[in-house]
Amino acid sequence: MSGKRYAMAVDTRTCVGCSACVIACKTENAVPRGFARDWITTETNGTFPSLQMVIRSERCNHCENAPCVTSCPTGASHYGPGGIVLVNKAKCTGCKACIASCPYGARFVDPASGTVDKCTFCVHRVEHGVATTACQDVCPTSSIVFGDLNDPNSEIAEALRTRPSETLLPEAGTEPRHYFLR
Template sequence: MNTQTRTEHRIRYGMVMDTRKCVGCNACVLACKNENGTPHGFTRDWITTTTRGRFPKLSMEIRSERCNHCENAPCVTVCPTGASHITDTGIVLVDHDKCTGCKACIAACPYDARFIHPAGYADKCTFCNHRVEQGLDPACVSVCPTESLHFGDLNDPDSEVSRLVAENEFKVLHPEAGTRPKLFFLV
């Protein structure tokens, strides 16, 4: 009899965004809108530019932002219908058929990553779950000309995202919120 126990690998998807490489070209934003059919006037991801200092000692950080797919997702906790949920792979999704458009999740999100779709449900970045299930990267990652976006399994120590987080200085947005986001910004 084999007494060894098998440890099952649990996938935990996350994203790394390298602020040192991003030029703010918006290719990720356009790819997302095209891939997901996001209505005009709405976006699931966006570019944020932060300038610090005073001339001549200025610094600028460009970030591609979206839902942080938090492990302690307040949007999931406050959802009265269970429409907002976390998949087995750690991706936070909204079941459009269950969503009533009450906006509780929008109010709870510290990242302002959700909006009400014109059809009446909450919408947001899905890490292109439909692509990920086919073994593809999210659309934003696949088109980034500077390769500043990286996606993969944070639980796999050999994955690119795990190595980038382990080997580089990074930050997460709003750490004080205690959401344990899975979107890491290399600085």
């Protein structure tokens, strides 16, 4: 273990929901056609003309208490470096227990391999000398912050210290490491 605790935060104030993160992820990770590891959600409330809308770039929440890891019968779903939740394709049987247990709808079966796929926080980059994830790198509104929570000087630690934030479905007890800055 690297002694790191990776986390991501999306600034909902600046995110315009353009999907650059989706496309960049798809090309970076060669995600199969018809599937995506990240996506945009919009929530609108109110009636014309009193409206509010929140836009979020969402992905696997890399939970600290990840139901996908506990429900995986083969140990394929596991906590990787820095707590990133990963799927070991060699161990995955495609049983979909993790898909059923994930409250965020973050997982899918790659039709080519028959194994489960999802966001990896670009572990192949961030553990090999590239500081950014592909979605963070491309984002034209610089709304995606990623880094090590254990480093108090990291941008992510700073953002979470200074800005109000929330996680999705905190009541699920999953302890997400994906935050949304308000």
